[in-house]
Amino acid sequence: MKFSKTIVAVAAILISVTSFAQSNDFKLGQNMEIQYSILKELSQSYVDTIEYGKIIPIGIKAMLQSLDPYTTYIPEEEGEDFEMMTTGAYGGIGSLIKKSPESGVQIIEPYPGSPAVKAGLVPGDVIIAIDGVSVYGETSAQSVDKMKGQPGTDVVFTVIRGRTLDTVDITVTRERIRVSDIAYAEIIRDSIGYIALTGFTQNMHVQFKESVLKLKEKGAKRLVIDLRGNGGGIMEEAISLMSLFVPEGTLVVSSKGREERMNQEYYTTTPPIDTLIPVLVMVDSGSASSSEIVAGAFQDLDRGAIAGRRTFGKGLIQSIKPTLYDGKVKITTGKYYTPSGRCVQAIDYSHRNEDGSVGNVPDSLKREFKTRNGRSVYDGGGITPDFITESRTFSRPAYSLVFNDILGDYAIEYFK
Structure with missing residues (x-):
């Protein structure tokens, strides 16, 4: 009898899931037909000439923006900017x-x-x-x-x-x-090597490795990696960067999504160059995505210290899919998780308010995780630094010098 009830329950679940999928497919087809019929009526009856090349992309943009700010359409003419x-x-x-x-x-x-x-x-x-x-x-x-x-x-x-x-x-x-992602790499003082990293574009890790080795040749005994204002980039580049400092085969990040291929764990696959050099990672509210993967891995593995201010909190992964007419669509296909298992995503796009606005993940839903050495860290709000620094304030004249590029103009005049 129990066995029969179980079969009935499973069958009911399968029917429910199938019905939901069929319902979604029906709504998709229905709304596409509605959209086509509206465009057809506009073409026949609208008082002025309609530029479909303008209004339809506006509709596509609005549709994708209603999901999250990272899911976007890239038409063929913007392909070069995307490559950059x-x-x-x-x-x-x-x-x-x-x-x-x-x-x-x-x-x-x-x-x-x-x-x-x-x-x-x-x-x-x-x-x-x-x-x-x-x-x-x-x-x-x-x-x-x-x-x-x-x-x-x-x-x-x-x-x-x-x-x-x-x-x-x-x-x-x-x-x-x-354009190099290494904005600056030099010994600053007391045998401290400093690298300012501005992005995670293709093959960045090669430049980064060369910079680290050169600094070590110059006598660097400690290393500062500055990720402030670094909005991220390619996830694989973050993994390759971490491979320089942790043993081969170390878990750096994992991902989860609707597609089976998104449920992956990513380990370092190359030998490190230094697993002992002390590392300090600098972050701020502009540090996002791959920057947070690096900061989260250093923190969770207790391989380095994090200093600065809480990071942006972008724990979403985008995949690029080709579209007709040589376009592309960048789709959020998963979330990433640091080695301790936490997701740093700060904004919950899946639950919007009635007015369409979104809010941060509430503190009541944030969970505690443990680093390799047992320290407490939390999800749902970016990476909280081990050492929090106060925001610097400047005088109005200082802001004016930078905002109006007065120093830049002076430098050009001096060069002349």
Whole structure:
């Protein structure tokens, strides 16, 4: 009798799940038909001409944003910007610039060895036209789009020389520019090696490993990894970074999602370079995603100390899926968990308020976890540092110097 009841109960659950799936599929088809019928009526009856290339992407964007801010559609024309985000590389001239709508494009800092340097551009030079078209009235983004292009192609700049004020035409051959994630790596004092890391783009770990080895050659006995303001990037790069400091085969992060392939544990797979050097990881509210994977692993494994302010709290994983017409959709497909088993996601997008707003995970739902040495850590709100530092405040003149780039302007004038 018990066996029969169990079969009936299981059958009821399966029927319920199947019915739910069928109901969802029906609603999907129904709403797609409704959308098509509305667009058809608009095309036939709306008083003015409709640009479907504009209104439909708006609808797609709104639909995806209602899920979470990380699930987005990337059309073909934005593919180069997406590549820049993931690889740190783009086709261009290789220089930092400054631009306002009423001004030309000022060269601020050409990258060493870049096409800009090869063509003779220096800080203070001002581009007033690109391929014969004036840049006045353009936004910075519009001018940058013209400066970028396929490696090997030429772009002609009309330039006012900063030092002589001569107007000349300069042809620059674009190359593939790789922006390093290592903003700074040097010995600061008392044998302390310091590395400022700005992202986790493709092959970042190679640069990072080289930086660590060079610092050790210079006599570094301790290491500071600065992840403040680092919004993250590729998860595998975070795992590769951790592999430099923990034994091979150490669990760094795990993931869970609806698809079976998302239920994974990720271990280090390469020999470390130093498992004993003391490490301090600096974080703040701008440290997110892969930065939190690194900070959480150092903390949970008791391999290093964390200092600064609580991190952002992004514990979601995105996967890239191809779409028709060479587009892509970036979809949140899982959550990641630190070695102790905690998820650092701070905002609960799955439960929205009536007005559509979202809130942080309440303290009552946060759970306690233990590090390798038994220290208490908690989920649901980013990584809380072992040593919390106060936010620095500055005077109004100091803020003005930075916000208005007065120091940058002075540096250019000094260079001239």
